[in-house]
Amino acid sequence: MEFFHRATSFPFMSTRKVWYGLSIVLILISLVSLATRGLNLGVDFTGGVTVQATFPTAANRDAVTKALTSAGYSDPQVTIFGSSRELAIRLPPTKLSTAEVRGKIEQILRGIDAGATIQQVDVVGPQIGGELQRSALQALIATLLLIFGYIALRFHTWRLSLGAILAVLHDPILVLGTFSLTQTDFDLTVVAAMLAVIGYSLNDTVVVFDRIRERFHTGRRLDPVAVLDQSINQTLSRTIMTKVVTLIVVVALYALGGPVLRGFSEALIIGILAGTYSSIYISSAVALDCGLKAEHLLATAVKKPLDDLP
Amino acid sequence: MLELPRWKYVLVTLVLVIGLLFALPNLFGEDPALQVERKSRAPMDDFARQSIEDLLHKQNVVIKRDYIDSGRLIVAFNDVASQLKARDTVDATLSDVDRSALGNASRAPSWMRKIGLKAMPLGLDLRGGLYLLYQVDLQGAVGQLLESYEQSFRRALIEAKLPFTDVTTIGASGGGVANGLRVTLPAGADSGAVIEVLRKVDSTLKFTSSSEAGAAAVDMLLTPAQIKAREDYALEQNRTTLTNRVNELGVSEPIVQRQGLDRILVQLPGVQNSAEVKDLLGKVATLELRLVDTQDNALQAEQGGHAPLGTKLYKREDGSPILLKREVIVTGDELTSATSATSNEGPAVSIKLDARGADSMLRTTRLNVGKPMAVVYIEKSRRQVEVNGQKVDRDSTSEKVINVATIRGVFGPQFQVTGLTSGEARDLSLMLRSGSLAAPIEVVQERAIGPSLGQDNIDKGVRALEIGMLAVFVFMALYYHVFGLVADAVLLANVILLTALLSMLHAVLSLPGIAGIILTVGIAVDANVLIYERIREELRNGVSPQAAIRAGFDKAFSAIADSNVTALIAGLALWVIGTGAIRSFAIVLTLGIATSMFSSLLGSRALITLIYGGRRKVARLSIG
Numbered sequence: 065m066e067f068f069h070r071a072t073s074f075p076f077m078s079t080r081k082v083w084y085g086l087s088i089v090l091i092l093i094s095l096v097s098l099a100t101r102g103l104n105l106g107v108d109f110t111g112g113v114t115v116q117a118t119f120p121t122a123a124n125r126d127a128v129t130k131a132l133t134s135a136g137y138s139d140p141q142v143t144i145f146g147s148s149r150e151l152a153i154r155l156p157p158t159k160l161s162t163a164e165v166r167g168k169i170e171q172i173l174r175g176i177d178a179g180a181t182i183q184q185v186d187v188v189g190p191q192i193g194g195e196l197q198r199s200a201l202q203a204l205i206a207t208l209l210l211i212f213g214y215i216a217l218r219f220h221t222w223r224l225s226l227g228a229i230l231a232v233l234h235d236p237i238l239v240l241g242t243f244s245l246t247q248t249d250f251d252l253t254v255v256a257a258m259l260a261v262i263g264y265s266l267n268d269t270v271v272v273f274d275r276i277r278e279r280f281h282t283g284r285r286l287d288p289v290a291v292l293d294q295s296i297n298q299t300l301s302r303t304i305m306t307k308v309v310t311l312i313v314v315v316a317l318y319a320l321g322g323p324v325l326r327g328f329s330e331a332l333i334i335g336i337l338a339g340t341y342s343s344i345y346i347s348s349a350v351a352l353d354c355g356l357k358a359e360h361l362l363a364t365a366v367k368k369p370l371d372d373l374p
Numbered sequence: 375m376l377e378l379p380r381w382k383y384v385l386v387t388l389v390l391v392i393g394l395l396f397a398l399p400n401l402f403g404e405d406p407a408l409q410v411e412r413k414s415r416a417p418m419d420d421f422a423r424q425s426i427e428d429l430l431h432k433q434n435v436v437i438k439r440d441y442i443d444s445g446r447l448i449v450a451f452n453d454v455a456s457q458l459k460a461r462d463t464v465d466a467t468l469s470d471v472d473r474s475a476l477g478n479a480s481r482a483p484s485w486m487r488k489i490g491l492k493a494m495p496l497g498l499d500l501r502g503g504l505y506l507l508y509q510v511d512l513q514g515a516v517g518q519l520l521e522s523y524e525q526s527f528r529r530a531l532i533e534a535k536l537p538f539t540d541v542t543t544i545g546a547s548g549g550g551v552a553n554g555l556r557v558t559l560p561a562g563a564d565s566g567a568v569i570e571v572l573r574k575v576d577s578t579l580k581f582t583s584s585s586e587a588g589a590a591a592v593d594m595l596l597t598p599a600q601i602k603a604r605e606d607y608a609l610e611q612n613r614t615t616l617t618n619r620v621n622e623l624g625v626s627e628p629i630v631q632r633q634g635l636d637r638i639l640v641q642l643p644g645v646q647n648s649a650e651v652k653d654l655l656g657k658v659a660t661l662e663l664r665l666v667d668t669q670d671n672a673l674q675a676e677q678g679g680h681a682p683l684g685t686k687l688y689k690r691e692d693g694s695p696i697l698l699k700r701e702v703i704v705t706g707d708e709l710t711s712a713t714s715a716t717s718n719e720g721p722a723v724s725i726k727l728d729a730r731g732a733d734s735m736l737r738t739t740r741l742n743v744g745k746p747m748a749v750v751y752i753e754k755s756r757r758q759v760e761v762n763g764q765k766v767d768r769d770s771t772s773e774k775v776i777n778v779a780t781i782r783g784v785f786g787p788q789f790q791v792t793g794l795t796s797g798e799a800r801d802l803s804l805m806l807r808s809g810s811l812a813a814p815i816e817v818v819q820e821r822a823i824g825p826s827l828g829q830d831n832i833d834k835g836v837r838a839l840e841i842g843m844l845a846v847f848v849f850m851a852l853y854y855h856v857f858g859l860v861a862d863a864v865l866l867a868n869v870i871l872l873t874a875l876l877s878m879l880h881a882v883l884s885l886p887g888i889a890g891i892i893l894t895v896g897i898a899v900d901a902n903v904l905i906y907e908r909i910r911e912e913l914r915n916g917v918s919p920q921a922a923i924r925a926g927f928d929k930a931f932s933a934i935a936d937s938n939v940t941a942l943i944a945g946l947a948l949w950v951i952g953t954g955a956i957r958s959f960a961i962v963l964t965l966g967i968a969t970s971m972f973s974s975l976l977g978s979r980a981l982i983t984l985i986y987g988g989r990r991k992v993a994r995l996s997i998g
Contacts, residue, residue, distance in 0.1 A: 163649040183827040189818035263944025267937035302907040310896030316842030322834035
């Protein structure tokens with residue numbers, strides 16, 4: 065079996081204006097959504113209480129909301145998650161211990177269905193939330209800076225570096241945008257997934273750029289557009305293949321891993337799709353529009369000798 | 375011709391065998407178990423084991439197997455019901471000498487345990503339990519230190535008969551936290567003489583003369599190093615306190631560790647009742663040293679219901695009464711450290727006092743050599759009580775004498791308490807150190823995870839891993855034929871190596887960690903795909919099969935290294951910054967990248983060379 069039996073020759077570069085347009089539209093939608101709707105930050109980041117409960121039969125969300133409101137809880141957020149029998153209840157910060165929260169909520173839920181059981185109670189102080197927001201942001205910025213540094217060292221011309229950086233920024237923005245649009249719970253595991261995506265999506269760009277350098281070595285008179293198209297086409301089979309395999313496992317995680325990992329795997333799926341797209345359509349195109357030519361790579365590109373490692 | 379040096383085969387085989395060995399214990403699963411240890415911390419022996427076996431047999435509790443591991447007796451059962459019955463039996467009969475805790479025992483054969491092979495411990499999200507994050511009030515710790523100095527200063531000046539107006543705390547600039555003391559003096563006072571006296575309290579302190587609104591004053595400011603030392607001490611002491619108290623709870627495999635600059639994390643597997651635990655852990659305890667009253671009869675005082683003048687009636691740990699003098703020689707505030715040690719007379723506890731305590735100790739012991747002195751342990755706890763439907767915080771205090779020793783000489787700032795077994799010495803030093811929490815603590819995060827949810831999480835995680843891997847295996851085999859099967863073998867080896875590394879490091883496995891393993895499978899495929907696509911490309915260009923294999927591995931190397939470096943950067947950033955479950959994900963991701971590099975570059979090449987290598991001519995490759 066082979067997806068691309070003969071070498072493909074899609075004209076990626078000539079259609080790049082279309083893909084720029086698409087990316088700009090998607091990024092704008094993401095940014096507008098982030099600015100207006102914001103993220104539905106999880107209890108890790110805001111402080112507060114979450115209670116997970118299971119019912120013997122399908123849970124009645126409205127009844128639970130009503131019961132909580134009449135018990136004096138202001139603005140409880142009740143969501144069905146996992147199966148229809150599982151509920152997550154989110155309440156504002158409290159000074160009570162998990163045991164006390166458990167006792168009170170259990171009483172209310174048992175009033176609706178005697179078979180309701182509480183699975184998990186999470187009480188996060190507000191100071192922790194603020195701190196986690198900060199450290200998540202720091203992690204994100206530190207990772208991006210480190211990767212920018214690596215890109216600057218790795219590619220011998222700023223034209224390629226800029227392409228890689230824009231592609232790297234492209235993906236987390238789309239992940240954030242999707243989470244903002246769908247108002248999916250944005251918790252610490254999603255941040256972890258985003259960092260993994262940042263590291264992982266650069267893979268393709270690096271592989272394509274490697275190939276571009278190699279192609280320019282074979283002839284410096286080659287037309288940059290042709291070289292870039294050839295490089296992307298030659299690595300296309302590998303790019304698609306790896307992403308398909310990674311998506312297989314991540315989709316398995318999404319479908320079977322349970323509600324705790326849902327946000328995490330969702331971020332990975334979006335990130336991997338966006339990363340594949342950006343490394344095919346964005347990174348090389350940006351380099352081309354910055355005027356990438358053979359001499360930019362040949363002047364300094366003394367290819368280091370391969371190790372005798374296997 | 376395609377060859378690989380023999381040492382590479384040896385290396386791959388060796389790593390795989392070691393990996394298998396370390397990964398193996400994870401396959402066996404766990405039984406419900408009971409851990410029993412001696413309160414005296416003496417190791418369990420076969421005699422004790424026999425007597426506990428007999429005890430359980432009499433109650434018709436079926437023991438699956440039992441063994442002694444690092445001084446503790448582990449008894450495994452077939453079901454939770456037997457485990458609970460055994461716990462009740464042991465607690466009812468042996469609670470005065472033994473301490474029992476519910477836990478799990480690995481089903482792995484005993485030889486594995488004996489050579490130190492252990493399964494990865496499961497995180498709370500996979501087994502249920504209570505997670506508490508305490509914030510330590512470090513400003514409070516510095517405040518306590520200043521308070522103690524303030525009292526010492528007042529006392530030293532009064533004793534030296536030097537007049538002073540007041541001793542107050544002074545802060546850093548602009549409403550900062552207090553970090554020093556100011557002694558204000560009446561007009562015409564000799565600040566030089568005052569500094570002389572104060573320096574005797576603690577020679578490491580720095581004093582300066584100043585004047586405030588015309589009045590002379592002497593300032594003492596703690597240096598940043600002194601503040602840092604105090605904060606470190608407070609944090610470490612609080613951690614020790616919490617560890618000590620957690621051990622009293624009878625929980626198996628608890629975790630108490632410092633997190634960040636001012637936090638302490640407590641994880642209690644299997645515990646559900648947070649109110650009771652928080653109450654116990656948050657206790658404030660202290661200790662006092664008092665002289666024993668040897669003239670009056672303690673038993674008579676107990677029966678009569680009142681202590682003679684100038685004495686106070688206490689109880690020892692065994693419940694017998696003892697009379698102590700009313701004057702306190704040293705209070706817990708005056709203790710700066712307590713460590714277990716060994717002296718000429720056997721195990722001992724070394725205690726260090728601050729200047730005030732040392733001074734009092736010196737005077738008391740000088741006059742009382744040969745007389746007994748007692749250590750009183752005082753515990754204050756705050757619990758919520760319902761009064762007329764309202765929740766009210768009530769403080770309650772309990773006091774008991776934990777040790778009586780004869781004063782053998784004159785003590786200064788340092789002395790030793792002897793006459794203890796080594797276990798008791800360790801306990802006492804722990805208890806002394808935990809005597810008072812060096813700084814107030816507060817719960818800032820709390821999570822209670824039900825045991826069924828934990829089982830559910832682990833089932834789901836493992837199922838996602840199995841199905842995901844199976845799908846990838848089938849896909850790779852269909853797409854790359856023989857090469858795909860090689861990739862499958864390499865992927866499997868990668869998961870084994872990763873599990874082995876995590877087990878070696880005793881990394882705690884959590885749900886995000888399982889997600890990390892699954893993601894690693896995806897990433898590890900990448901390296902193989904890069905190599906195989908390169909080989910296909912070479913074949914398309916008309917290169918001979920064996921040359922294509924060699925070129926594929928050689929040319930793909932730089933792309934593989936490059937693409938892994940970026941993922942490694944992200945993994946390391948997560949590792950450094952993340953805590954808890956995120957860190958567990960980062961550890962798995964980072965190690966997974968390392969093992970996947972090894973297995974796809976070396977392992978995959980070794981296997982393919984084995985299949986297509988040698989001098990024979992290969993007509994075509996089965997690469998799909």
